[in-house]
Amino acid sequence: MTAEEFEQTxxxxxxxxTDLSIESKMLPYQKGDYTLLRxxxxxxxxxxxVLLIRAGIHGDEIAGPLYVLQYAxxxxxxxxxxxxxxxxxxxxxxxxxxxxxxxxIDGDKGEAGNGDFMRYELLDGTIVDxxxxxxxxPFKRWFWSSDLSMSIHLPLETQAMHEWxxxxxxxxxxxCIDLHQDxxxxxxxxxxxxxxxxxxxVYKSIIEKIEQIVPILRDQAFDAGFQNEQKMxxxxxxxxxRHDGSLTDLLNRIGAKYSVTVETMGKTPIEVAMExxxxxxxxxxxxxxx
Numbered sequence: 001m002t003a004e005e006f007e008q009t010x011x012x013x014x015x016x017x018t019d020l021s022i023e024s025k026m027l028p029y030q031k032g033d034y035t036l037l038r039x040x041x042x043x044x045x046x047x048x049x050v051l052l053i054r055a056g057i058h059g060d061e062i063a064g065p066l067y068v069l070q071y072a073x074x075x076x077x078x079x080x081x082x083x084x085x086x087x088x089x090x091x092x093x094x095x096x097x098x099x100x101x102x103x104x105i106d107g108d109k110g111e112a113g114n115g116d117f118m119r120y121e122l123l124d125g126t127i128v129d130x131x132x133x134x135x136x137x138p139f140k141r142w143f144w145s146s147d148l149s150m151s152i153h154l155p156l157e158t159q160a161m162h163e164w165x166x167x168x169x170x171x172x173x174x175x176c177i178d179l180h181q182d183x184x185x186x187x188x189x190x191x192x193x194x195x196x197x198x199x200x201x202v203y204k205s206i207i208e209k210i211e212q213i214v215p216i217l218r219d220q221a222f223d224a225g226f227q228n229e230q231k232m233x234x235x236x237x238x239x240x241x242r243h244d245g246s247l248t249d250l251l252n253r254i255g256a257k258y259s260v261t262v263e264t265m266g267k268t269p270i271e272v273a274m275e276x277x278x279x280x281x282x283x284x285x286x287x288x289x290x
Contacts, residue, residue, distance in 0.1 A: 003034050003094035010069055010090060014039070020076065025164070027094070027156045031105045034094040036160050041076065041085035049288055050172045051079060052256075053281065054089040054247060055179040057115050057157075059096020059103070063264060063273035064179030071278060078282060082289050087168055093157050102183075104155055114155045115178075116145045117162070118245035118253070131243040142253055145245065175258035175284045176251035179277050183266035185222050190268040191215040192276050193222070193238040195261035197252045200239040203260075206283035207237045213279075214264070214272050258284050 001009075007024075014020060025036045044050060053075070055064030068075075068090040079086045091097055093114060095105035103109040110116055112129040120128050121140040129145070131137055145152045146162040154162065182188070192214050196203065207216055216238040221231040232240050243249050252259040262280045264273035 001098075003091065003098040006065065006069060006091055006094070006097065007035055007037060010037070010039075010072060013069070013073055014076075017073070017076065019080070023164075025160045027104075027160060029095060029104060029106045029108075029156060032095070034098070034105070036092075036094060036157055037090055038087070038164050039072070039090060040087045041079070044085045044169055044172070046169075046172070048085045048172060049083070049174045050085045050087060050169060051285060051288060052087045052089075052168070052170075052173045052176045052251065053179070054092050054161075054177075055277075056090070056094075056097055057092035057178070057247075058180065059093045059099060059101050060183060061102075061179075061181035062097065063181050063268075063270055064262075064277060065091050065097060066270065067179065067274040067277040070274065071281075075281060078285060082285055084285060084288055087173075089161060089164075092161065095157075104157060108155045110153050110155045110158060112145070112245065114158045115246045116152070116154055116158055117247050117250040118142055119145050119147075119150065119152070120243070120245070129245040144250070170251065170254050173251055173254070173256045174288050176248050176256045176260070177281055177284060178246070178248050178261045180261055180263050181266055181268070181273060182222070182263045185265065188217075188265045188267065189215070190265055190272070191217040192262075192264045192268070193217040193220070193234050193240065194263060194280075195242050195244075195246075195248065196239045197241055197248075197259055200235055200237040202258075202287070203237060203239065203283075206279060209279050209283065210276050213275055214268060217265070258287060260284065
């Protein structure tokens with residue numbers, strides 16, 4: 001499926017809805033133009049709870065976009081029933097999706113990948129994009145990686161999303177879900193884990209539902225996205241806390257109560273990975289009602 005076909009199908013699937021706003025930004029890569037989409041509930045009021053969802057920032061991770069393509073209408077309907085507004089970025093890296101590559105069609109991954117949203121200034125003044133194994137380490141401050149004073153190079157799709165997020169009502173985002181797949185941890189069997197923040201016990205019911213369809217990778221070390229042979233280990237619920245400058249890290253710092261990066265292993269069948277995504281999204285919506 002091309003990125004254009006994805007967009008056309010998604011627009012068609014939502015064409016009957018009058019309660020949504022669909023916006024697009026053109027991404028003029030050297031090797032061709034692509035469109036980035038933002039779909040949101042209309043008329044988000046200051047008192048509304050907001051769920052922010054993104055899928056497909058890594059182009060080879062297709063389970064997220066395909067889940068959105070199939071369930072977008074249902075996502076907005078279920079959210080509306082629960083009094084929740086949704087901001088959806090359905091295909092974070094359209095050129096990568098079309099070409100089956102992790103990064104964009106120009107091979108531009110910026111200075112810290114295309115999931116680059118934050119920097120941390122450590123107590124000694126060092127600027128880092130990932131606290132890594134020292135996620136509890138104190139730091140002076142954090143800031144957006146698009147901060148003009150830093151002159152950090154971001155890929156086009158990442159820069160465009162920064163621009164949109166800067167006008168999104170992020171202080172009202174109660175939950176952020178970023179849908180991924182792990183193709184970097186070699187030789188891993190089908191399964192699921194997640195990057196979360198805070199007490200993972202709150203996700204117990206979601207984890208139990210997921211475990212009915214695919215193994216939860218508990219107490220397991222992962223090397224996905226880490227450098228210098230560092231690894232982090234999941235807890236008893238299959239969760240890892242990592243302050244890596246990602247979208248979910250940003251929303252956690254801004255104040256989202258729930259901020260989750262969903263991971264299914266690359267060997268997990270696509271249909272199963274899509275179902276894991278569905279369980280997470282609907283489960284978090286249920287938590288937002290409380």
